[in-house]
Structures are given as structure tokens and as C-alpha cells.
Amino acid sequence: MKRVLISSVALALCACEQQPGGEPVVRTQLDGSNPVEIVEAPEPDATPTEAARSSACSSVTFEGVALTHCVADPASHKIETALAPSSGSNFGTIEAWAAGKNEGGIAFVMNGGMYDDNLRAIGYFVRGSERLKELNRADGPGNFHLKPNGVFFGSSGKWQVLDSETFFRTIGDRPQFGTQSGPMLVIDGKLHPEFQDDGPSRAIRNGVGVSSDGKAHFVISDAPISFGRFGRYFRDELKTPNALFLDGNVSSLWDPSTGRMDSRRVGPLLVVKDK
Template identity: 65%
Template sequence: MKQLSLILFATFALTACEQQPAGEPVVRSELGEAVPRLLQDPVETLAAEEDDDAVCRSVTFENVPLTHCTADPELHRISTGLAPSSGPNFGTIEGWAAGRDESTIAFVMNGGMYDDALKPIGYFVRDEDRLSELDRGEGSGNFYLKPNGVFFGTGGKWQVLGSNTFFNTIGTRPQFGTQSGPLLVIDGKLHPEIQDNGPSKAIRNGVGIDAQGKAHFVISDAPLSFGQLARYFRDEVKTPNALFLDGNISSLWHPASGRMDKRRVGPLIVVENRGVE
């Protein structure tokens, strides 16, 4: 593997919209406000000249550095998890990873929004156990910017669907599932409420499924707008649907590069290597 490089990005002030009163859901509203990002730790990214078939690779889109990780049903399996709510490194991927065999892990990324207790907001299934119901209600913040959606799957079939479509068409509980919002791309078109390049800039991540059934996870390594992230999925990854996972807390663990982001998270999406038991 070619040499990895470390890129350090600037530190930005964390705005009050990320601090929620005790007991209230962390439902962020970022579409219409400028939201600078506090990077709690240096962001490691892969060298631009790395192998094209690497699971996670560095790309640049509209002058913003991104890390693009791809899960292949033939090579990987996907599950969900929860960051620990207590103990050392609680609320972090690092806390979840403690004691695990990293050779089994392709990568782990934050997988949706959470409340004051780090519990998922909206639909969440782990190992076929539904821990939280589908939320089709009204509310404020990104999660409730309709249509929102669900990333879910069983075995090697993974999908992103709008929450109402999921409710009306999926009758069997999947092995894993997580709800978030908004959808960034809907049937090949950008979400109608997302500006081309709005004033809100933040570290953000999302997921989409391409025509071959591969899952593409994208996390920005510098602040970007919703429109930029949505266009990357539509124009570069060409996923018919793509789902926003979260902003400002977006985190990645990629053992092959040594990257371990340490921001506060709740729901997790775990991508493991097949054939490693």
C-alpha cells in the first residue's frame, strides 16, 4: 500500500445549535444557518495517489476534500451498533471499538442522529432487533425535513428509501436499519429544499447505493454545504437515492489507515470484511 498522508484542517468554533438541553433530542437544523465546525482532533485522510481499489480513498469535489468509502456485498457485510453511553471514551467510535479485533473491520461510520442519552432518533434495527420505531411525524431540524429516509438491508442487499416508501413497501424487518434525514438525492434529483450552495458549512456524511448494489459512504474532511454533498452523490457516485447521516459529529474509523475520529456519536454503521471470522 502506498504511503498514507496526514492532512490537518483548521479549527472552527462550535455553535450553540449543537448543544442541546438535557433530555431533549439532538435534532440539528443546519440548512439555513452558517454552522462552522470544531474539529476535536486532527482528521487523517488517505493519500490521493492511493490504490483505486482501496476501501476508503481521498477525493476532492468542488475544492472540498472528502473520504469516500465503498462497501461491496461480495466483500463486506453491514450491521449497526451503538456507541457506549458510559465508561471510558463513551459516545465515541473508539469506545465501541475497545477490545474488538480490528482485522475484521473495513470501516465504521456514524449512522444517524441521537438524543441526549445517545439513543437513535427514528427507526433503528440492530441484529433484527428493532430498538426504535419508524418516525413519520413532524418536527424541526434536519431529521424532519421531508422526505427523510432509511438505510437498511439484509444479507448483501442494501437500500436507501424514503421513510414513507419504506413504511408502505417493506413488510419484513431487515437485519439492520437506521433512519435519518433529509434525503440528499431522491430518484436522481436533489432534495427540493436543499440550496445549490447554502451558507451552512459543516463536516457532514451520507450514504447511497449505486446500480450495482454497492454502498457508498462519504464524509467530508473540511466543512461543506448540503448542496455540495448532495451533488457529489448525484453527479459523481450516481446513486439514485442518498441519505444524510449527520453533521458536525460525523466520524470515521478506518483501521487500514489508522484513522480514528473521536467526536461524539450515537448510532453506528459497521462494515466488516467477509471471510474473516
């Protein structure tokens, strides 16, 4: 059995990509870059620990970029939304949110959408069936408004990703959890129309998609990655018909079973718990 490797990248705290610092959103035609090769992860040479075996997350390499892929299975997990503390020690971090909580029942936590100066969601946000923010259909700058954007949501173990307009037209009942972000990475099996194959905009990024078997796939890059390459991983490897970009530069993961705790500034959180 292959050892699960968890990579971390030491980065300075950055602003949310909705307000990017030195990392523009590119909206030009496809750049015509040469095809890239998929690089397999090296064969490990040691026996995995019990903690690593129990982790819902594993290391993968796609087109030469290291990623961490975490899987939430509705048969054994439930998903909730939360908000990182906006004040106090280590405010705006997963670590601050986790302080005092029993980590035994937590599979993993990942940042879950873009936020304002108060670390509150700028798009649709539902926590415990309570809507804290309405669906944001406005136009504007930044990645959130690179339409179509979308919503990740669910109730009773049924999880979905839909573009925001489809969500607005078709979803009448309020879900138990929901978070809006943007842009969509994959829409009905196709990459977002604004993406280049491998454009110059590179960042640590994370996103989520739901496969046909109902599992939610959370992915965070462990090195800077373009939107096009990131979207292809969801489309071609994970086979998720829809996938949503959650954020970049601030992207963070807490995996209690391996001890990984990223410390970048975040706001909305997606908390995956054991049932």
C-alpha cells in the same frame, strides 16, 4: 497506482445536527450562486503503503472540498448497526465502542444516524434483526425532520436507501440492519427540493447512497460542506439514485487500515466488516 490519502479535520465536539449549535437549517429558495469547478486531487509523489492499498476508503476532492469516500461491496463486505457506549471512558465515541474488539475483520466504521440525549437513535433502528426503534414519521425541527427523510437498510447483502414514506408503504419484512436519518440528499435521481445550490449552512457531514451495482458508498467531508454540494457528489459522481444524510458536526470515521480514528460524540454506528 495513486496513493490513498486520508484527511482529518480537528474539530471541537459538537451536538448532533438534529440539535444544531449555531448552524441553522436553511429553507429558502435557491441562492443563485455561480457554478463551481471540480478540482482534481493532486498527483501523489510516493508509493502507497500496503495498509493504504487495502483500505476501503480513499480521498477525493469535489468542487474544491476534500471528502473521504468509503465503499462497501456486498461481494466482500457485510454491514451491521451498533451503538456507541453511553457511559464509561470516552463514552459516545467510536473509539470507546472499538475497545477490546478485533479490528482485523473491520473494514471501517462510520456514525450512522441522529440520536437523543442518551445517544440512542431518534429514528428507525434495527440491530441484528431486532428493532430497537420504530419508524419516526413525526414532524419537528432540525435536519432529521427536513422531509423527506429516509432509511438505509439491508439483508443478505442487498442494501437500499429509501425515503421514509416509501419505506413505510413498501417494506414489510424487517431487515437485518436499518437506520433512519434525514434529510434525504438524493431522491430518485434528484436533489432534495429544499436544498440551495450551495447554501450558507456548512458543516462536516456524512451520508450514504447505494449505486446500481449494489455497492454502498459512504462519504464524509473533511472540510465544511453545504447540503447542495454534498448531494451533488452522490448524484453526479457516485450516480446513486437515492442517498441519505447521516449527520453533521459529529460525523466520524474509523479506518483501521490507515489508523484514522475520529473522536467526535456519536450514537448509532454503521459497521462494515469483511466477510
